[in-house]
Amino acid sequence: IAGITQAPTSQILAAGRRMTLRCTQDMRHNAMYWYRQDLGLGLRLIHYSNTAGTTGKGEVPDGYSVSRANTDDFPLTLASAVPSQTSVYFCASSRTSGGSDTQYFGPGTRLTVL
Amino acid sequence: GQNIDQPTEMTATEGAIVQINCTYQTSGFNGLFWYQQHAGEAPTFLSYNVLDGLEEKGRFSSFLSRSKGYSYLLLKELQMKDSASYLCAVISNDYKLSFGAGTTVTVRA
Numbered sequence: 001i002a003g004i005t006q007a008p009t010s011q012i013l014a015a016g017r018r019m020t021l022r023c024t025q026d027m028r029h030n031a032m033y034w035y036r037q038d039l040g041l042g043l044r045l046i047h048y049s050n051t052a053g054t055t056g057k058g059e060v061p062d063g064y065s066v067s068r069a070n071t072d073d074f075p076l077t078l079a080s081a082v083p084s085q086t087s088v089y090f091c092a093s094s095r096t097s098g099g100s101d102t103q104y105f106g107p108g109t110r111l112t113v114l
Numbered sequence: 115g116q117n118i119d120q121p122t123e124m125t126a127t128e129g130a131i132v133q134i135n136c137t138y139q140t141s142g143f144n145g146l147f148w149y150q151q152h153a154g155e156a157p158t159f160l161s162y163n164v165l166d167g168l169e170e171k172g173r174f175s176s177f178l179s180r181s182k183g184y185s186y187l188l189l190k191e192l193q194m195k196d197s198a199s200y201l202c203a204v205i206s207n208d209y210k211l212s213f214g215a216g217t218t219v220t221v222r223a
Contacts, residue, residue, distance in 0.1 A: 042215040058210065090156060099144035099205040100164065105156035
């Protein structure tokens, strides 16, 4: 069982380029999340999806978009990357979007925007 | 917004006990999680508290006081592999996790 996979592991990107970070889970979890982690700021929620076909905005959604066409996949797209989007991005999933369900995290994507 | 505070760094000796405090002010409360994160890796689940009191899991225990907006994670019989960041996270009224900045624990021989 792989759990959650993310791709790529790391990427260096020129400012202004478009980039999609991929996330796939095989646990049949309904809810999925994208976070960014920056030094001193902790994990911040970018977008989430409570179930396939629905998405919502988190704390820091500007400059990012997501889609949830099926249960397993939850890609995050940066339409036009800027240096402030340099960060480590984690995808997570939970059985439901209810409060007590543990979120399980993917290995992360380290993105550098120059 | 949510406000979750925890110390930035702590250092302890192998075999000792360390207590990591977390205070929170959030829009409602639906539970508190502790995660462990080793450098360069993903956060992994340690504990969940929703009712007041102490939850014990082997060498790790987590305590919650909802009236005080306070939790702590207790790490006993510290081992070198416990060197990591420990993240406090609160589920608020919107059922979304808000994280503290994390506490980096360094265990010394």
